[in-house]
Amino acid sequence: MTREAAPRRERFLLISASTAGAAAATRVRMWRKLRSLGALYLQQSVCLLPATAGVTRDVRRLAGRVRQGGGTVRVLPMAFTDPAAEQAVITELNAARDADYAEVLDRLPELHRELAHEQARGRLTSAEVEESEADLHRFQAWLAKIEARDYFGAAAAAALAAFENAALDAETSGPAPAAGRGRSGLRAVDRP
Numbered sequence: 001m002t003r004e005a006a007p008r009r010e011r012f013l014l015i016s017a018s019t020a021g022a023a024a025a026t027r028v029r030m031w032r033k034l035r036s037l038g039a040l041y042l043q044q045s046v047c048l049l050p051a052t053a054g055v056t057r058d059v060r061r062l063a064g065r066v067r068q069g070g071g072t073v074r075v076l077p078m079a080f081t082d083p084a085a086e087q088a089v090i091t092e093l094n095a096a097r098d099a100d101y102a103e104v105l106d107r108l109p110e111l112h113r114e115l116a117h118e119q120a121r122g123r124l125t126s127a128e129v130e131e132s133e134a135d136l137h138r139f140q141a142w143l144a145k146i147e148a149r150d151y152f153g154a155a156a157a158a159a160l161a162a163f164e165n166a167a168l169d170a171e172t173s174g175p176a177p178a179a180g181r182g183r184s185g186l187r188a189v190d191r192p
Contacts, residue, residue: 011086013051013059014078015039019071026069033062038149040093048089050151051077094154100146101156105163111139112167 015034019027037055039047049055063073080086118128143160150157 011051012078012080012089013049013056014046014076015049015059015063015073016046016076017063017066017071017073018045019066019069022066022070026066026071029069030062030066030071033058036145036149038093038096038151040089040096048078050093052151090152094150094152097146097150097154098156100149101154101160104143104146105156105160107139108163108167111135112171 017030019030034047034049037049037058039049041047049059059075063075066073080089115132118132147157
């Protein structure tokens with residue numbers, strides 16, 4: 001009897017990992033990497049990630065490092081048989097990204113207030129501009145990390161884009177910035 005090949009629908013990776021007996025550095029490395037990828041934990045040491053090419057590559061590399069460090073890892077491609085269960089996972093992943101974006105949205109007004117404050121104080125030095133540019137780059141890097149793990153288009157991404165457009169419109173339609181002063185004057189953001 002021949003079996004007909006089923007269409008491949010593996011959209012997720014199920015990752016089961018244990019670092020019992022491994023060095024603490026291995027456990028921390030694994031946790032940080034899975035967190036940075038936006039893993040959804042189903043229970044302790046078992047998580048899901050979308051099976052994109054980049055995620056699959058990163059998880060395979062991580063699995064190799066964990067094994068070298070004395071841990072065990074299983075990475076299994078999987079597909080949901082119940083569309084409602086799959087949608088529930090996607091909804092949970094989007095909720096986590098919405099929380100990340102919400103934190104950015106909470107900080108944006110503070111950053112704009114700092115810009116206005118520095119300008120009002122007349123702190124228009126090249127050193128202040130350099131510091132502000134560095135702060136802006138940190139902020140942009142933080143947002144890029146969130147966007148990289150927003151696999152399914154969280155609702156907050158659209159809200160953030162709308163807020164950024166409104167902020168840019170308000171900034172460009174307000175009083176002209178002082179000479180040599182671009183989009184800077186931002187205070188350091190504590191988050192990566």
